[in-house]
Amino acid sequence: SQKIEQNSEALNIQEGKTATLTCNYTNYSPAYLQWYRQDPGRGPVFLLLIRENEKEKRKERLKVTFDTTLKQSLFHITASQPADSATYLCAPYLNAGNNRKLIWGLGTSLAVNP
Amino acid sequence: EAGVAQSPRYKIIEKRQSVAFWCNPISGHATLYWYQQILGQGPKLLIQFQNNGVVDDSQLPKDRFSAERLKGVDSTLKIQPAKLEDSAVYLCASSLDSGTYNEQFFGPGTRLTVL
Numbered sequence: 013s014q015k016i017e018q019n020s021e022a023l024n025i026q027e028g029k030t031a032t033l034t035c036n037y038t039n040y041s042p043a044y045l046q047w048y049r050q051d052p053g054r055g056p057v058f059l060l061l062i063r064e065n066e067k068e069k070r071k072e073r074l075k076v077t078f079d080t081t082l083k084q085s086l087f088h089i090t091a092s093q094p095a096d097s098a099t100y101l102c103a104p105y106l107n108a109g110n111n112r113k114l115i116w117g118l119g120t121s122l123a124v125n126p
Numbered sequence: 127e128a129g130v131a132q133s134p135r136y137k138i139i140e141k142r143q144s145v146a147f148w149c150n151p152i153s154g155h156a157t158l159y160w161y162q163q164i165l166g167q168g169p170k171l172l173i174q175f176q177n178n179g180v181v182d183d184s185q186l187p188k189d190r191f192s193a194e195r196l197k198g199v200d201s202t203l204k205i206q207p208a209k210l211e212d213s214a215v216y217l218c219a220s221s222l223d224s225g226t227y228n229e230q231f232f233g234p235g236t237r238l239t240v241l
Contacts, residue, residue, distance in 0.1 A: 016168075044227060055130070055217050055232025056169065063227075101168055113182060114230070116168030 014040045016117035018102055024123045025092055033087040033120045035102030042104035045078055045085050046114060050099045059100075060087075092124045128152065130233035132218050138239045144206040147236045151199070151220030157181075159230065160193055160203050161217040169217055175201065176223070208240045 017036045025031050035045070044063045048056035062069045062078045062085065069076045075088040085104075089096050099121050103114040131150040139145050151158050156177050161169035172191065174182040177198040186193070190209070195201040205212055215235040221228040 046229065053234070055219070055235050056230075057232070058229035061227060061229065103168075111182070111184070113171050113174065116170070118166065118168050 014038070014106055014115050016102060016104065016115055018117040019120040022121040022123060024125060027093060027124055027126050029092055031089040031092050031096070031122055031124070033100050033122065035085040035087065035104075035117055037083050037104045037115075040104075040106055040108065041080065043107055045102065045104040047076060047087050048101040048103065050101055050119065056101055089122075094124045094126050097123050130218055130220055130231055132233035132236055134236055135234065136237050138241065139208055141210055141240050142207040144204065145208055145238060146202050146204045147216050147218075149201045149203070149218030149233060151201075151218070152231055154222070155220035155231070156198070156223045157221045157228070158195055158201050159219040160201070161219065163215045163217055163235070165214075172203070210240050213238055213240045
């Protein structure tokens, strides 16, 4: 079955540094992958989408890469701020016949310290 | 533009009782999703509607969970009877349609505690 693995431990970084979060997937080849942010007590909020034919996507201080050979996506936040502290969820899209949906990782908790 | 609305925000029940959750998606969104999120885990899709038809309910425990979207707008999710392991946050999301690349918009969720 499909499996998504994100950084298992929480990530603690200093304000101003770059945060890098990892998402590895196995047993399928997603046509695209989405990243979401989730704050405590709230639903996830969409951040970025990257397609299989795109190597890299940027939005302000966010950058996502997609390596279909390594079956991995990296999510970077540059010049991190305490307000970036949240859980980040990776969700590659499964498209297998009638089975079409996002498969969600467990999420990585990021804490940016002032 | 109003977001996805859910109610109640919190619910505490005893095991074997029944509970229902309500969701009103963003206006014009054809696709509606119900997810279960257990603490420390990612969302797990329970059921997906396209208008008022079910697209995917493969992970819905149909012996106790049911959901409907009768007029293709708002939706209810019911659990009857509840078990301790149903304690989780139930998230509703909507998207323009189920086509490729559509982002999902989530409501705030309903936190269910089963005692």
